[in-house]
Amino acid sequence: MENPEQNKAFPVSWDQFHRDARALAWRLSGQGEWQAIVCITRGGLVPAAIVARELGIRMIETVCIASYHDYENQGSLHVIKPIDPKVVGLEGGDGNGVLVIDDLVDTGKTARVVREMLPKAHFATVYAKPMGRPLVDTFVTEVSQDTWIYFPWDMGWQFQPPLNKNTAG
Ligand SMILES: O=P(O)(O)OC[C@H]1O[C@H](OP(=O)(O)OP(=O)(O)O)[C@H](O)[C@@H]1O
Numbered sequence: 001m002e003n004p005e006q007n008k009a010f011p012v013s014w015d016q017f018h019r020d021a022r023a024l025a026w027r028l029s030g031q032g033e034w035q036a037i038v039c040i041t042r043g044g045l046v047p048a049a050i051v052a053r054e055l056g057i058r059m060i061e062t063v064c065i066a067s068y069h070d071y072e073n074q075g076s077l078h079v080i081k082p083i084d085p086k087v088v089g090l091e092g093g094d095g096n097g098v099l100v101i102d103d104l105v106d107t108g109k110t111a112r113v114v115r116e117m118l119p120k121a122h123f124a125t126v127y128a129k130p131m132g133r134p135l136v137d138t139f140v141t142e143v144s145q146d147t148w149i150y151f152p153w154d155m156g157w158q159f160q161p162p163l164n165k166n167t168a169g
Pocket residue numbers: 040041042043044065066067068069074102103104105106107108109110111132
């Protein structure tokens with residue numbers, strides 16, 4: 001279903017996503033040493049794999065959360081799987097030494113719930129919208145709140161009609 005409040009489209013290819021996730025790893029590389037990544041599924045799985053490879057992190061945990069049930073419409077937030085207490089308790093607890101990764105922050109609702117679980121963790125996303133931006137420590141690209149980001153794993157090839165339809169065929 002179309003959300004009229006997110007009327008701009010920001011389509012991202014696999015190539016662009018890989019570059020942006022690598023750029024995120026570059027930004028993170030100067031900021032500390034992390035013992036573990038917690039990725040917020042499912043969107044965080046892809047950037048987490050790229051960042052983990054770049055930073056040499058091999059301890060990867062998930063927190064499984066779903067909120068957008070109908071594409072652009074956010075419903076109630078469900079924590080399907082919480083974080084392993086062993087990861088929460090690293091370096092004295094509260095998320096110290098933990099890097100949290102997601103594909104994007106939009107309203108900040110998801111990030112707020114995970115921040116409560118890991119208040120001292122470092123939060124990183126590839127993309128950020130203004131409402132969620134204050135909840136993220138590091139991100140790569142900001143898009144306006146009225147933009148919907150189309151990720152490559154949600155997309156497929158489709159014929160594009162020419163702008164001037166009179167010249168077709
Ligand atoms: O800042 P928010 O408004 O909370 O939105 C951001 C969250 O929404 C999307 O996840 P979604 O719940 O759609 O699940 P998915 O990762 O499985 O696609 C996205 O991957 C973020 O996790």
